Amino acid sequence: MPIGVVLVEPRYPENIGAVARACANFGAERLVVVNPQNLDWTKIRAMATKGGQEFVDKMRICSSLEEALSSFNWAVASTARLGTHRKVYKTLREIAPDIAAKAKNNRVALVFGNEKWGLSNEELFLCNDAFTIPTAGYSSLNVAQAVVLTLYEVFCAASNVKVEKPKLATYEEQQQMYDRIKELCEVIGYVPHDNVPLWMSSIRRFLSKMELTSREARMVQGFCRKMIDALRRRDGV
Amino acid sequence: MPIGVVLVEPRYPENIGAVARACANFGAERLVVVNPQNLDWTKIRAMATKGGQEFVDKMRICSSLEEALSSFNWAVASTARLGTHRKVYKTLREIAPDIAAKAKNNRVALVFGNEKWGLSNEELFLCNDAFTIPTAGYSSLNVAQAVVLTLYEVFCAASNVKVEKPKLATYEEQQQMYDRIKELCEVIGYVPHDNVPLWMSSIRRFLSKMELTSREARMVQGFCRKMIDALRRRDGV
Numbered sequence: 001m002p003i004g005v006v007l008v009e010p011r012y013p014e015n016i017g018a019v020a021r022a023c024a025n026f027g028a029e030r031l032v033v034v035n036p037q038n039l040d041w042t043k044i045r046a047m048a049t050k051g052g053q054e055f056v057d058k059m060r061i062c063s064s065l066e067e068a069l070s071s072f073n074w075a076v077a078s079t080a081r082l083g084t085h086r087k088v089y090k091t092l093r094e095i096a097p098d099i100a101a102k103a104k105n106n107r108v109a110l111v112f113g114n115e116k117w118g119l120s121n122e123e124l125f126l127c128n129d130a131f132t133i134p135t136a137g138y139s140s141l142n143v144a145q146a147v148v149l150t151l152y153e154v155f156c157a158a159s160n161v162k163v164e165k166p167k168l169a170t171y172e173e174q175q176q177m178y179d180r181i182k183e184l185c186e187v188i189g190y191v192p193h194d195n196v197p198l199w200m201s202s203i204r205r206f207l208s209k210m211e212l213t214s215r216e217a218r219m220v221q222g223f224c225r226k227m228i229d230a231l232r233r234r235d236g237v
Numbered sequence: 238m239p240i241g242v243v244l245v246e247p248r249y250p251e252n253i254g255a256v257a258r259a260c261a262n263f264g265a266e267r268l269v270v271v272n273p274q275n276l277d278w279t280k281i282r283a284m285a286t287k288g289g290q291e292f293v294d295k296m297r298i299c300s301s302l303e304e305a306l307s308s309f310n311w312a313v314a315s316t317a318r319l320g321t322h323r324k325v326y327k328t329l330r331e332i333a334p335d336i337a338a339k340a341k342n343n344r345v346a347l348v349f350g351n352e353k354w355g356l357s358n359e360e361l362f363l364c365n366d367a368f369t370i371p372t373a374g375y376s377s378l379n380v381a382q383a384v385v386l387t388l389y390e391v392f393c394a395a396s397n398v399k400v401e402k403p404k405l406a407t408y409e410e411q412q413q414m415y416d417r418i419k420e421l422c423e424v425i426g427y428v429p430h431d432n433v434p435l436w437m438s439s440i441r442r443f444l445s446k447m448e449l450t451s452r453e454a455r456m457v458q459g460f461c462r463k464m465i466d467a468l469r470r471r472d473g474v
Binding site (some may be wrong): 014018021022024025026027049050051070093116122133134135136137138140142143144147149152155156 | 259330
């Protein structure tokens with residue numbers, strides 16, 4: 001399955017290794033880490049065991065979540081914290097069939113936060129969708145175990161996939177579109193000053209519902225550029 | 238849930254700790270270990286994190302799987318190896334609703350083998366039922382991750398449980414019954430000499446289908462005793 005696991009600022013090399021093994025167990029495509037805190041390769045490889053070595057070999061190391069997501073078409077965040085702003089309404093089991101269906105012909109990133117804090121609001125808002133894993137009271141799941149549960153659910157759901165989902169815009173194409181939307185919002189004075197990331201996340205969630213293709217994302221982007229040009233000409237800039 | 242996780246001869250203290258944490262995450266009742274190879278409490282407690290400490294505190298340590306299972310009503314084994322003798326026909330997802338339903342009013346043991354070899358045939362045969370976790374090719378799951386997947390599936394299935402299952406015989410009551418059945422089989426010359434555990438496992442799987450209550454197990458046991466007595470009287474022993 002064209003599924004990538006993205007670990008944001010993982011603290012322990014053992015967890016990176018355990019995730020590599022899980023990728024092998026459940027047929028993920030690749031492993032990406034953003035700003036790993038400790039890359040002790042001996043510990044990573046020990047936990048990856050035999051099956052996970054190839055994921056360690058080709059592991060991509062990025063310096064930002066944006067960079068990590070650039071070639072993916074869809075990014076889904078895992079989170080245990082459910083603040084009002086975070087708008088997480090789906091459980092893992094509810095979202096798994098959608099992930100499996102999209103992964104038939106799209107590169108899907110499953111994004112997991114740091115062992116201590118999970119994902120920040122800003123990181124969560126960079127993703128198209130989000131889910132939570134229900135637990136019995138003690139909600140603090142180990143990150144490697146959260147990855148195992150997620151890949152397992154998607155793997156189970158994938159065997160039931162019937163219809164293909166459309167090929168979606170890549171994350172980079174989406175990002176260019178959102179940058180342009182943000183620019184337009186600024187030009188027309190439609191960005192609240194107190195929390196820009198939250199505002200942009202609302203737009204991202206809203207447009208994510210439309211599951212935009214590359215062509216559609218370019219269309220929205222082009223529309224915004226024309227609007228900006230027209231407004232600037234009007235203002236004589 | 239009255240669910241116990243039984244680890245048979247775990248090699249690494251980190252795995253015991255990770256399992257304790259998983260017990261807290263998904264509402265299991267207790268943790269039992271059989272002949273642990275390494276009880277480094279510092280490592281166990283570090284991996285158990287805050288939520289898992291109580292499971293470490295009250296962890297039961299046994300010297301045999303029989304002893305570990307004695308107070309349970311139903312034991313289900315997890316296995317990755319699927320030899321012809323092992324007769325494992327259910328996936329975790331298929332068996333989870335049954336485990337959740339039984340756990341409404343029975344103590345259910347989930348039995349996991351050693352990191353290197355898993356469960357032996359003899360250990361597998363001590364259990365009432367068995368399941369396997371489907372994977373994508375590389376089937377070697379870390380034992381703590383197998384426990385997490387299992388508890389998660391049972392936890393999800395438990396929220397859908399409608400009807401209560403009957404209160405079953407305890408493992409000890411079952412064992413007494415099987416001991417008597419074995420004795421009877423020996424008296425009447427009905428035990429193949431080449432593989433007694435396999436023979437007894439066939440009987441166990443056969444009778445497990447009936448999901449015997451305490452009363453029924455005692456009845457079968459009493460019937461066997463009467464048969465043995467009658468046969469011995471006839472033979473003038």
